[in-house]
Amino acid sequence: MNGDILFINLTDGLSWVENRRELVDKCIGGSGLAINLLNELCPDGVDPFAPENPIILASGSFIGLYPACSKTIAMFKSPLTGNLGESHAGGKLGAAIRLAGYEAVVIIGASSKLVWIDIRDNGGVKVNGASSLKKMGGLNTIMALSESSSCGLQSIVAIGPAGENFVYYANVLVDGYNFFGRTGLGAVMGAKNLKAVRITGGGEISVKNLDAYKRVFEKIYEEVVKSGKMRKYHDLGTPQNVLTLNQIKALPTMNFKLGYFDYAEQISGEYFADNLLTRKNTCPLCPIGCKHVVILRSFFADEHEVESIEVGYDYEPIYALGSNLGVGNPMDVLKLRAVCDRYGLDAMMTGTMLAWATEAYEKGLIGLDETMVEPKWGNAEKYIEMIKHIMTMPNEFYLSMAQGKPYKNLGEEFLVAIGGNGLAGYHTGLAFIIGTAIGARHSHLSNAGYSLDQKLLGSTINPVNAVEALLKEETWRCVLECCGVCLFARDVYDKHMVLEALNTIGFNYDGESLEKIGRVAYGLKYKFKFKEGFKFQNLKIPKRIFETATANGIISPEDVKKALTVAEAKIKEIVKEATAQ
Numbered sequence: 001m002n003g004d005i006l007f008i009n010l011t012d013g014l015s016w017v018e019n020r021r022e023l024v025d026k027c028i029g030g031s032g033l034a035i036n037l038l039n040e041l042c043p044d045g046v047d048p049f050a051p052e053n054p055i056i057l058a059s060g061s062f063i064g065l066y067p068a069c070s071k072t073i074a075m076f077k078s079p080l081t082g083n084l085g086e087s088h089a090g091g092k093l094g095a096a097i098r099l100a101g102y103e104a105v106v107i108i109g110a111s112s113k114l115v116w117i118d119i120r121d122n123g124g125v126k127v128n129g130a131s132s133l134k135k136m137g138g139l140n141t142i143m144a145l146s147e148s149s150s151c152g153l154q155s156i157v158a159i160g161p162a163g164e165n166f167v168y169y170a171n172v173l174v175d176g177y178n179f180f181g182r183t184g185l186g187a188v189m190g191a192k193n194l195k196a197v198r199i200t201g202g203g204e205i206s207v208k209n210l211d212a213y214k215r216v217f218e219k220i221y222e223e224v225v226k227s228g229k230m231r232k233y234h235d236l237g238t239p240q241n242v243l244t245l246n247q248i249k250a251l252p253t254m255n256f257k258l259g260y261f262d263y264a265e266q267i268s269g270e271y272f273a274d275n276l277l278t279r280k281n282t283c284p285l286c287p288i289g290c291k292h293v294v295i296l297r298s299f300f301a302d303e304h305e306v307e308s309i310e311v312g313y314d315y316e317p318i319y320a321l322g323s324n325l326g327v328g329n330p331m332d333v334l335k336l337r338a339v340c341d342r343y344g345l346d347a348m349m350t351g352t353m354l355a356w357a358t359e360a361y362e363k364g365l366i367g368l369d370e371t372m373v374e375p376k377w378g379n380a381e382k383y384i385e386m387i388k389h390i391m392t393m394p395n396e397f398y399l400s401m402a403q404g405k406p407y408k409n410l411g412e413e414f415l416v417a418i419g420g421n422g423l424a425g426y427h428t429g430l431a432f433i434i435g436t437a438i439g440a441r442h443s444h445l446s447n448a449g450y451s452l453d454q455k456l457l458g459s460t461i462n463p464v465n466a467v468e469a470l471l472k473e474e475t476w477r478c479v480l481e482c483c484g485v486c487l488f489a490r491d492v493y494d495k496h497m498v499l500e501a502l503n504t505i506g507f508n509y510d511g512e513s514l515e516k517i518g519r520v521a522y523g524l525k526y527k528f529k530f531k532e533g534f535k536f537q538n539l540k541i542p543k544r545i546f547e548t549a550t551a552n553g554i555i556s557p558e559d560v561k562k563a564l565t566v567a568e569a570k571i572k573e574i575v576k577e578a579t580a581q
């Protein structure tokens with residue numbers, strides 16, 4: 001790791017490089033590096049749409065070197081959560097950043113007109129006008145900017161019209177199949193008038209002891225392809241979860257009113273793979289290829305005017321736009337996903353808002369004056385119209401939908417979001433809810449509470465023990481995020497393997513110091529959250545969560561309250577420890 005960070009100021013178009021080798025040595029890279037930079041650079045109380053809100057894209061130390069390590073970390077202040085914005089994306093971005101000679105790219109300021117940034121190695125940064133890309137979808141933007149003759153590895157990130165319109169959960173497309181999906185990075189890019197970033201890395205990542213590196217690489221590669229630990233992701237991919245969760249009554253259905261969906265078979269990983277799958281895609285240096293892709297044909301005018309587009313499918317969008325909206329036709333799920341992708345919307349949060357709106361309409365809290373379209377469980381065509389309105393915000397109701405808030409606070413007890421972020425598709429039990437609540441980015445991936453629920457299926461979960469286990473898991477996951485390890489490969493990269501891989505490329509840690517790096521990264525994330533006004537006492541858990549039986553029965557509000565009290569004290573200790581570093 002050379003320690004070079006590339007800074008670009010969109011206000012005046014200037015760029016410069018700062019060497020932070022010392023910081024990288026201390027935190028490994030990835031999320032550790034990103035959160036240190038965010039705490040340094042983000043002014044207190046900044047408006048997420050202000051030019052001063054920095055966007056940090058940090059690569060991890062294993063990216064470009066070891067198998068199944070591709071996750072670039074984005075950090076910024078989020079318009080959706082009001083505090084930490086954190087999102088992870090696979091694809092070529094992290095490797096391109098490193099091959100261009102940097103550990104991270106930091107974008108500050110804002111342009112007065114729509115632009116895209118071209119970054120090349122050897123300090124080449126150019127800010128170009130993007131008026132011809134205005135309102136273009138992410139995929140078309142990427143196609144317009146890709147250079148087939150480029151020398152080096154090229155990665156392009158782009159926003160769609162939702163980002164340009166500041167929808168609070170606008171996402172960012174990365175290389176066509178990957179997303180910075182959560183917490184609204186697309187809107188922050190939109191506020192900077194930044195349509196896309198293209199980065200081309202033609203350099204190399206040097207490794208001193210090549211023989212030792214090759215040995216470790218082969219060992220990891222064998223584990224990835226032969227141990228069976230990642231088979232699920234290659235074969236059916238994450239949609240394998242649909243039937244498993246439905247069986248234990250944990251598949252959120254119709255706004256979490258049920259944990260079981262009658263049409264689960266039709267939107268299962270098995271159905272998609274047997275009937276619709278057209279190809280798989282992968283990240284650089286990953287033999288898994290977990291990205292499952294379908295070609296979707298659609299007719300858009302008379303005389304058989306047809307277009308064919310590739311749509312990726314994975315578990316979360318299937319739950320959010322399928323079972324949770326009562327949509328049981330797989331082609332309809334794909335159409336909804338394609339519309340979200342075209343506009344550049346986080347499919348999960350879009351599903352959360354549509355599910356809330358359908359129930360609010362059903363209960364008579366809102367009417368056609370607000371929705372303009374009749375929302376109906378299972379009716380994808382109506383939902384597609386509503387998604388277009390979320391993107392264009394024709395009235396106050398859709399403005400509120402685009403901000404991820406219940407209109408006039410109506411029905412907030414069944415808006416299924418925690419900390420501003422729509423819930424992932426696991427109604428498994430207490431640990432999932434605690435995990436999402438205490439997760440620094442309120443994501444199921446922070447600490448996998450759903451997995452703990454499934455391990456303890458049928459037994460009573462002690463809230464205090466759950467907090468212990470989830471904090472341990474999340475601080476360890478922070479270590480993996482510093483390295484750039486894809487969390488799908490978390491069973492391959494155990495502590496022993498991470499230490500061996502790190503020490504081979506020049507970091508000298510032992511088990512204790514490694515764990516400390518994870519705790520510090522997590523503590524610094526919470527330091528940022530607290531600084532920006534996050535308070536556990538204000539964290540609302542929607543009543544709906546306590547009404548519908550989970551795979552582990554009804555969740556008790558007292559258990560959640562107890563867990564959050566214990567967690568808050570422990571997290572404050574971790575913040576203190578991290579701040580003292």
Ligand code: SF4
Pocket residue numbers: 068069070090091233281282283286287288289290291486487488489
């Ligand atoms: S498992 Fe999937 S997301 Fe993870 S690195 Fe491999 S291809 Fe990328």
